[in-house]
Amino acid sequence: MKKRSSEHEPLLRVFVLDCEALSLAVRGDRKMLAWLDLAARGAAEVVTSPMTLVEAYDGRTTEQRWDWVLSRLKVADVGKEEGRQARRLLADAKLHGHKYAIDAVLAVIARQQRGQVTVFTSDVDDLEKLVPDTIVVKQV
Numbered sequence: 001m002k003k004r005s006s007e008h009e010p011l012l013r014v015f016v017l018d019c020e021a022l023s024l025a026v027r028g029d030r031k032m033l034a035w036l037d038l039a040a041r042g043a044a045e046v047v048t049s050p051m052t053l054v055e056a057y058d059g060r061t062t063e064q065r066w067d068w069v070l071s072r073l074k075v076a077d078v079g080k081e082e083g084r085q086a087r088r089l090l091a092d093a094k095l096h097g098h099k100y101a102i103d104a105v106l107a108v109i110a111r112q113q114r115g116q117v118t119v120f121t122s123d124v125d126d127l128e129k130l131v132p133d134t135i136v137v138k139q140v
Contacts (some may be wrong), residue, residue, distance in 0.1 A: 012115035013044040017073070018106055018127070021140045022056040024133055025069050032140070035120070036072045046073035049109055051102045053115035076109045087113075093129040100126060107131050 015035050017025065025032040038044040053075065057066075076082075086104035090096055095104075105125055107130035110119050118136040123128050127137045 005011075013038065014113040014117045015039070015044055015046045016106060016110045016113065016117065016119045017046060017048045017052065018119065018121040018123065018140075019052050019102070020122035021056040022052055022069070022140055023058070026056065026061050026065055032120070036069065039072050041054045045113075045115075047076055047109060047113065048073055049078055049102065049105050050075055051078070051105060055102060066116075076112070078105055078109070082108045089130045095126070095129065103127055104130055110135050 014135075015038075017032075021032060025036055035044070036046060039046040053070075063133050082105060085108045086101070089107055090100055090104045093100075103126045104119075106119065106121075107127060110117050110131050117134070118138055119127050119131065120138050120140045122140055124139050131137065
């Protein structure tokens, strides 16, 4: 019996960055840069949300630095359906309000990824309520 080629390939590693993780990368944090380096070498994919880009901006970092970091990650498309999914996640977790809104969208993005998904966040408790156990939530 012939094995499918996907059975030979390791699962892609996917890193989903929240605001703090993205901010650390832009500020040159060595650990976050090491994760970005894996993506640059094709060993992982790094994803975030458009809202996270806005939330992480603080005005002290050069445009060139932002461009360099953004060149190493994918910004997920977020539309009406993702908004609905995020709202449902919040309802299921009995959470609401702006404090959890971007986390919920990030959780939707994490759930859409294929492979070994890790969310890098400063809000471990919140994200763990919004993603299944198959997604690793790591403190930054």
